[in-house]
Amino acid sequence: MLTAFGKGGKFTVLTIWLLFTVFPIYWMGLTSIKPKREVNDLYYIPNSGATLDSYRTLFRDYAFGIFLRNSLIVSLVASFIVIGLGILGAYALARYEFTGKSQIMLAFLATQMIPGLIALAPLYLLMQKLSLLNSLIGLTLCYVGGMVPFSTMMLRGFIQRIPPELDEAALIDGCNRFTALFRVVTPVALPGIAATFIFSFVQCWNELFLAMILIDSEGNKTFPVAMRSFIGGYWIEWGGLSAAVMVGIIPTVIIFGLMSKFMISGLSAGIVKG
Amino acid sequence: MSATFQGTTRKRPASTSRMLKALAFLTPAAVMILIFVFYPVIRTVQLGFQNFNLFDQTNIGYNGLENFRKLVEDPNFVRVLKNTFIWVFVSLFFQFTIGFGLALLMKKKFKFIGIYQGLIFIPWALSGFLMGLVWKWIFDESFGVLNDALLKLGLIDTRIPWLSNGNWGMAAVIIANVWYGVTFFVIMILAALQGVPTEMLEAAELDGANRFQTLFQVIIPYIRSTLILIVLLRIMWITNFPDLIFGMTSGGPAGRTHIISSWLIEKLTFDADWGAASALGLMTMLILFVFTLFYLMATRLEKESGV
Numbered sequence: 001m002l003t004a005f006g007k008g009g010k011f012t013v014l015t016i017w018l019l020f021t022v023f024p025i026y027w028m029g030l031t032s033i034k035p036k037r038e039v040n041d042l043y044y045i046p047n048s049g050a051t052l053d054s055y056r057t058l059f060r061d062y063a064f065g066i067f068l069r070n071s072l073i074v075s076l077v078a079s080f081i082v083i084g085l086g087i088l089g090a091y092a093l094a095r096y097e098f099t100g101k102s103q104i105m106l107a108f109l110a111t112q113m114i115p116g117l118i119a120l121a122p123l124y125l126l127m128q129k130l131s132l133l134n135s136l137i138g139l140t141l142c143y144v145g146g147m148v149p150f151s152t153m154m155l156r157g158f159i160q161r162i163p164p165e166l167d168e169a170a171l172i173d174g175c176n177r178f179t180a181l182f183r184v185v186t187p188v189a190l191p192g193i194a195a196t197f198i199f200s201f202v203q204c205w206n207e208l209f210l211a212m213i214l215i216d217s218e219g220n221k222t223f224p225v226a227m228r229s230f231i232g233g234y235w236i237e238w239g240g241l242s243a244a245v246m247v248g249i250i251p252t253v254i255i256f257g258l259m260s261k262f263m264i265s266g267l268s269a270g271i272v273k274g
Numbered sequence: 275m276s277a278t279f280q281g282t283t284r285k286r287p288a289s290t291s292r293m294l295k296a297l298a299f300l301t302p303a304a305v306m307i308l309i310f311v312f313y314p315v316i317r318t319v320q321l322g323f324q325n326f327n328l329f330d331q332t333n334i335g336y337n338g339l340e341n342f343r344k345l346v347e348d349p350n351f352v353r354v355l356k357n358t359f360i361w362v363f364v365s366l367f368f369q370f371t372i373g374f375g376l377a378l379l380m381k382k383k384f385k386f387i388g389i390y391q392g393l394i395f396i397p398w399a400l401s402g403f404l405m406g407l408v409w410k411w412i413f414d415e416s417f418g419v420l421n422d423a424l425l426k427l428g429l430i431d432t433r434i435p436w437l438s439n440g441n442w443g444m445a446a447v448i449i450a451n452v453w454y455g456v457t458f459f460v461i462m463i464l465a466a467l468q469g470v471p472t473e474m475l476e477a478a479e480l481d482g483a484n485r486f487q488t489l490f491q492v493i494i495p496y497i498r499s500t501l502i503l504i505v506l507l508r509i510m511w512i513t514n515f516p517d518l519i520f521g522m523t524s525g526g527p528a529g530r531t532h533i534i535s536s537w538l539i540e541k542l543t544f545d546a547d548w549g550a551a552s553a554l555g556l557m558t559m560l561i562l563f564v565f566t567l568f569y570l571m572a573t574r575l576e577k578e579s580g581v
Contacts, residue, residue: 010379014390017376020453021394024408027419031411040417089303096296098289104300111311112507113562115514117535118555121548122317123310145310148303177295206401208517209539224403231407238411245404256399260392 025249031242039239054243062240064247066219067226072251074136074222075204078143082151082200083193085144090155091181095164111149117209119146124213134216142210147200154199158192159185195262202252223248321552328546341553350529350537358533360444361451361519362512368452370505373459378489380460381467398457406521409450413437413522437523440530447519447531454518455508462504466497502573509569510562534558 031039033050058064093105123142124133132138162185170180186193208224215221221229227244325337345351376394380387397405412420413436421433436446470493478488494501516536519525525532525540532540534554541551 014376014379017372017456018390018394021397024405024412024453025396027412028408042417042419042422085303085306088299092296092299096292096299098293098296100293101296104304108307111307113510113559113566114311114315115510115535115555115558115562117514117516117538118318118552118559119311119314120542121321121552122314125317126309126313142310145306148306149311152303177299202399206403206517208401208403208520213542224401227404227407238417241407242411245408248404249400252399252401253396256396257392260395261388 025253028242028245031238032246034239036239054239055247057240058244058247062226062230063218064223064226064244067221067223068247070136070220071205071223074140074143075201078140078147078204079197079200081140081144082147083155083197085148086151086155086196087159087181087186087189087193089148089152090159091177091185093152093156094159095167105153108149108153116146120209120213123210127214133214134220136215136220139211139214139222142214143204143207146210147203151196151200154196155189155192158189158196162188191262194259198255198259198262201255205252318552318555321548322556323553324549326547326549326552328548337549341549342557344550345553345557350532353530354532354534354537357444357531358513358535361448361533362509364448365451365455365512366505366508368448369455369459369508372452373456374463376456376460377463377467380464395457395461397454398461400454402454402515402517403521405454406450406518408521409446409453409518410437410522413446438527440527443523443527443531447522450518450522451512451515455512458508459504462500463497466500467493470496506566506569509565513558513562534561 030044030046032054033046033052034041034044035049035051036053038044038049093101093108119142127133127135127138127142130138132141166184166188167175167177167180170184171177175183206224207222208228211222211225212228215225227248230244231241322341323336323338324334325340326334380391384390412418415421415433415435415438418436420436421430424430425433434442436442474492474496475488478492483491513533514535516533516539519531519533519536520539523531525536529537535558538551538554538558541547541554545551
């Protein structure tokens with residue numbers, strides 16, 4: 001196939017896909033720096049008139065700083081807790097044989113068949129009961145619960161690949177199972193842990209519907225929820241909107257860009273083999 | 275090494291205490307899952323058979339199959355199912371084919387492949403909702419860059435009403451979804467391809483197989499169970515991915531681009547009819563469950579991979 005189409009063909013196809021992939025982001029970036037009058041000018045070429053006004057408006061007039069902060073706190077805290085709980089559970093599933101283990105694993109996998117959207121109404125009612133509506137703590141707890149099953153299975157895959165002799169040796173040296181896990185196993189599993197962490201951070205950062213239903217007050221909105229109210233009207237101001245989109249995607253793009261190699265091996269290992 | 279290993283084996287405590295230890299490690303995760311995943315499912319089952327409107331909580335109570343009847347009799351119902359079917363399988367077809375093709379092209383390392391991967395994998399890290407807004411801007415009938423480009427290239431004479439017409443709307447959201455979802459297939463298929471033993475490929479070459487034969491008779495059979503699994507995962511995922519549609523059309527115009535999950539969100543937020551929304555969620559689960567059974571039977575996945 002490749003012979004019929006040659007090396008040139010291969011790189012043409014790869015380049016076309018690359019352009020298609022980055023175009024929407026490039027286009028948003030370009031729109032975000034156009035002066036207001038020229039937002040609808042499709043042939044705008046950045047010149048001395050290019051401006052960061054759209055960005056300034058976001059932070060000065062719409063308090064996007066607060067939304068970013070909320071998103072950052074929720075995503076970071078949820079991901080840390082997920083990793084903590086996930087490592088403990090994954091260790092048990094990777095290292096112990098016990099009755100009911102396969103049933104527990106099946107229950108973990110079964111959660112992946114449940115559409116997250118059906119949990120929206122019940123979680124609202126639950127948070128209402130716990131007086132955690134409209135609270136970042138409530139939102140964080142829900143995120144943790146939703147992400148623990150997948151992260152645990154992913155981490156289990158990584159821990160399983162570490163030879164058990166390593167923790168056996170640590171046990172001989174006077175560690176108990178718990179300290180062996182944190183002093184010996186965790187450091188070796190670090191690349192896998194990092195991949196799992198980024199995976200859950202990205203999920204939280206991008207989550208819209210649960211945050212939309214649970215969070216009501218301006219001061220507690222996460223970034224996607226704020227974006228939704230930002231576009232609420234019929235009239236969309238594309239300059240401001242594209243600046244906001246850029247601000248919203250930059251964190252995950254940077255993290256992913258820095259760690260992509262890591263992520264790719266981590267994700268595929270976790271999903272395909274886990 | 276083997277001596278120390280045996281030493282610890284001998285010292286292993288009785289199996290009940292080992293089980294307790296394992297359970298202690300598992301408990302925090304299990305508690306979270308019970309509260310935030312399994313309890314909501316039970317509650318959804320309950321809500322699905324109840325009259326429950328968030329704005330009017332005066333007459334909450336069981337109403338049998340009333341919610342399901344309301345949904346099935348809704349004039350949008352059949353179209354939503356049809357749209358879901360089209361959304362899932364057309365998106366999947368292009369995501370899979372393009373993803374597979376790109377993975378094959380990227381199998382052999384080339385200069386800058388690291389940077390290339392980093393760039394084309396970006397959509398995976400982006401918010402579906404925000405990217406929906408971006409695509410909305412690109413597909414805009416009057417000011418969008420796509421219509422302008424098509425006009426300039428002479429491919430169309432009049433602007434396409436991308437987002438104000440149901441059929442064009444479905445095409446637009448599916449194009450955006452293909453853009454969004456190819457990444458997943460490239461990552462997964464590339465990983466699977468790299469697991470194909472080189473000896474097998476060399477043997478095929480020695481036997482005089484051409485590239486097509488190698489692909490269809492060696493590579494695809496070898497990674498078949500992975501392909502079957504990721505396609506299944508993806509079907510479920512795309513069914514429950516209303517984010518892009520939410521950003522682009524919110525299901526509009528007049529509900530013409532709703533799929534089952536975006537319709538559920540509308541029932542939940544706009545109508546505040548949580549009984550109907552829950553019933554719709556239950557239907558989604560049931561459909562996916564039945565589909566999975568047939569899919570696994572048809573592909574006989576369990577026989578080959580032991581899942």
